[in-house]
Amino acid sequence: MEKTFMMVKPDGVQRNLIGDITSRFEKKGFQLVGAKLMQIPTSLAEEHYGEHKEKPFFGELVEFITSGPVFAMVWEGEDVIATARNMMGATKPAEAAPGTIRGDYGVIVGKNIIHGSDSPESAEREIGLFFNSEELVDYQKNDLNWIY
Numbered sequence: 207m208e209k210t211f212m213m214v215k216p217d218g219v220q221r222n223l224i225g226d227i228t229s230r231f232e233k234k235g236f237q238l239v240g241a242k243l244m245q246i247p248t249s250l251a252e253e254h255y256g257e258h259k260e261k262p263f264f265g266e267l268v269e270f271i272t273s274g275p276v277f278a279m280v281w282e283g284e285d286v287i288a289t290a291r292n293m294m295g296a297t298k299p300a301e302a303a304p305g306t307i308r309g310d311y312g313v314i315v316g317k318n319i320i321h322g323s324d325s326p327e328s329a330e331r332e333i334g335l336f337f338n339s340e341e342l343v344d345y346q347k348n349d350l351n352w353i354y
């Protein structure tokens with residue numbers, strides 16, 4: 207089953223949006239298979255955002271993502287990578303549709319609340335950067351006779 211890496215960025219954590227954001231993915235029907243609150247070290251931030259190294263906003267980006275705790279998550283489900291990107295909304299909050307996370311809560315492109323992997327290759331790379339295999343849990347929700 208497809209997996210994606212997502213994180214509530216420092217602005218989302220400061221604004222108490224962890225519960226709302228995780229709730230959206232739970233209600234959609236995806237399964238949480240790993241999660242932790244963490245402070246990203248600069249070296250990990252630079253590696254995670256390596257594709258933007260030459261961009262003028264790289265320094266600010268690394269500074270922002272290391273400025274406070276993030277809530278890192280791995281979600282699993284059919285087409286979860288593309289579906290989660292749709293639920294997040296466009297990178298620029300001004301272009302993000304109402305009803306999406308960035309459309310509902312974001313204003314500034316450099317502080318756009320949530321990250322989600324943009325391809326299967328990115329998902330594999332980012333899950334590997336942020337989680338050890340023993341931190342990911344494989345479990346079934348169906349066939350439990352104590353859920354009524």
Ligand code: ABT
Pocket residue numbers: 215258263267270296297315316317318319320321322324
């Ligand atoms: P991320 O989930 O952070 O990767 O965002 P997304 O994939 O939607 O967008 P990309 B293009 O990867 O942007 C990475 C971060 O860079 C910020 N940014 C982007 C700017 O600050 N200015 C810009 O002009 C652009 C294009 C937005 C993203 N992060 N934050 N926070």
Ligand code: MG
Pocket residue numbers: 324
């Ligand atoms: Mg990106």
